[in-house]
Amino acid sequence: MPVPDRYSAFYWGHAAEGKLAIQGFEGSDHVQYPPNAVAETPDVDGAPIPVVAAGTGVLYAYTVLHQAFHPAWADSLPYVIGLTELTDHPGIRILTNIVEVDRAKLRSGMPVEVTFEDRGTMRLPQFRPVETGDRA
């Protein structure tokens, strides 16, 4: 379970509402992920603001875990971890599991879309293939 902090509360809060949001800054087009205390670019001093993303992207890189390095994941093997590059924010890559996927069809560049997984009292953004045919 993620532990939200003052800079990430918006991210998990939006996820709870079924929205994917990344960190932007007042008076600037700059966006970044993961959120930080300040903008990771010179000359942007505005306050952090949530920027809601379309929730679509392409799979940048992925791995299939065959060994659990945390006991909570021992029963989930094998599972897929992937970095998704957002369609509307090139260069922004979000790490999630890639769910509802036929592992044999995984490939860099495959279109994916956000979905949300209920976990305890929270909702976690996850990505899944866009084409129904690619789903498991």
Add this chain to the structure above:
Amino acid sequence: MSAGRATAIVGVGYSPIYREKGIDSRPLASQAAKDAIADAGLTATEIDGIFEYPGLPNEISITMQRMLGIKNLASFGDYASSGPSGMAAALGAHMAVASGACDVALVYRSISREWGQQSGQVHFPPAEGPSQYQLPYGVAGAVIPVMGMKKQRRFAELGGSEEDYGHISVNARKWSALNERAALRDPITMDDYLSSRFVAEPLRLLDCDYPITGACAIIITTAERAAGLKQKPVLIDSTSLGTGSRPDWTFTDDFIFGGTREASDLLWKRSSVTPADVDVAQLYDGFTHIAISWVEALGLCGIGEFGDWVDGGKTIGPGGSMPMNTTGGQLAEGRMHGLSFVAEAVLQLRGQAGARQVPDANVSVVANAHGPQCGAMVLTT
């Protein structure tokens, strides 16, 4: 060339390497240090600087000072784990000697298998801070999952084959067979590599280095002082660090190479030699992906050309045109965590590497780590 006093590596020491758990690494660190001091023809009282990585509480530089009975230090440094492995401490010592902060610096890295084996982790902190964006998705085991993704992305973006990676792994055992200190000395074949289990697919078990308990130490002093010491001096020709843009193992701009390209560019810009002059390469192989990144970043071949360059493994093996990781590296000698690559380069340039000696070795390039914590050195005689 770097500013300040010219520096040289004048001593090298190793402890034995153990595969067993439950061995205290402190006596091993002391032994490696004493061996390095004796190798240089110095006494402990002449050491006035101590530098170590990664600043673990029970093995900081003043711990070593006490174990060696040194009265005082003019300079010391405990380098955090964010630096380029054992080379972080060597670079610190080099800077201290070059600047005049101290004259004779001891550098060491000791490692315990317990600490190095992430899968043996027993404490699982909550997913807060940076880990809130990864741990809830099952990213645990340090950089293993992200290293799987880097290998996958390399295939997707630059092509290449599983065999490219396998050549690094097979090569390690060719060399470790010639190294009595190595933990893993049995040869392996490409079939062994290709049938080794996936850990973070496409990352295989034999893409990962082998945890050990052991210690390694080197002595750095001025080139001027080195000229009067016991061993043939090995000069530190140039050094560099590299982090890359938006430095991070996962959320970074150059996902495949991390800071290896920036570190390499700076290294050659500062060096008196070129990639074509390198006789033997010692490139960090904590994961095979890291070694391939350095080969290309350093310009030993072009980006994406490793597969052709390695020529079925011939290039980097005994008798090859670019002998590489001549101890067997961390894949086979064991995960000494960086400093052993520097130590082996020194032995090679002195002509003291025994059965694994590369003929007429005068220039070696050494690189450590990957991602946001890259470091490199050129050593010459």
